[in-house]
Amino acid sequence: MTDSFRTMSLRIAPIILLALATVVVAQPAFAHEQVAVGGGLARGLLHPLTGMDHLIAMVAVGIWGAQLGAPAIWVLPITFPMVMALGGVLGVLQIPLPIPEVVIALSALVLGVAVTMRLRLPFAAAAVVVAVFAIFHGHAHGVELPSSANPLAYGVGFVLATGLLHLCGITIGTLTRWPAGERLIQGLGAVIAALGCYFLAQSLGAVA
């Protein structure tokens, strides 16, 4: 069963590649209204990846979710993008949030500490903590959206990038199955918390 499935997916891969190539090649031939899909997509994809404070916080969310186990590990990847999109809508509507830089730096610090200490909050409390940070992170991405050449492509890009960062975190989080892996993750959490401290100091103006 597994073997036949694997050979099937091996056969599917070139077809999907071909289909993708067709789509990519076909793009410039049509007089569509949509402009700069590639540019918008690239900007959306890169936006969460280029801000170090965002990146480490998103990975930390994934790791913490994996540490918390049962409900968190599956509720998190399903609901986080939607909560973040709520923040994104606030950003699109240009509704300002208080001290966004500080909260985003704080999110890296708090999540890093949670991972290091293996903080086992009740599920509802953990969800609230993550949701507040999600809104601030989404807000930062959403502010950029209307100025993008293709807002839809930008939105697709930034949701994909954020989701894949969670996936990275969850994959790292599966190391908790082994004792050595658990130590490694706690070390990683400490690094994230330290970076969070640095970004917090930076956002408060203490570091140039």
Next chain:
Amino acid sequence: MKLGFGRVSMVAAMLFAQAQGADAHIIASRLGDFYTGALHPLTDLQDLILWTAMGVLAGSLGAAKGRWLVLVFPLGLLAGLVLGRISGLVSTGPAVDAGMILLLGLLLAAAARLPTTLLCMVAFGLAMARGAVNGSDLAPETDRILFAAGLASAGYAAITLTMALTPAFSRPDAGASMAWRGIAVRAFGGWIAAIGLMMVGFALASHSL
């Protein structure tokens, strides 16, 4: 023999002349109107997202419910194309487009057990809206029948493939060790819903500006 050669060369010359004409036509319409219709939705991000979401949603509900869409979805595209040409109502507006993305994403993320009739109605409505939008870019010289055939074929192929790939990936009967795959499909719905929610916000924001 000589006569035969003359005939053959005449036929060849005629074919050559015709071939040139056809060649010029192919260059003018790039790949022919059938492929224009087939590739038109596949080069539109809105269509890609909506069609994929629709296919994954139908696939996640199981083959018994989903297989109706093999027929309903292409027919809906054709109906939308025809109605759009007749009524002149071609665009649903950015807020409705975004709302459809949000709705499909939420249904998928919530793993809602839609009844078959409702699923078919959602698919038909979506296909009609997208068929009308795809028809709005028709150039006056485009062959309508070929374009419609291409569009319907693309819809059929896209929805059938996506629906077939979803249960092949999530494997709902494979037990607990494969449970993460079902969650991955729902998380995909969460991503789609997030995109839709943001685009709703953007549509409303640009409307009020």
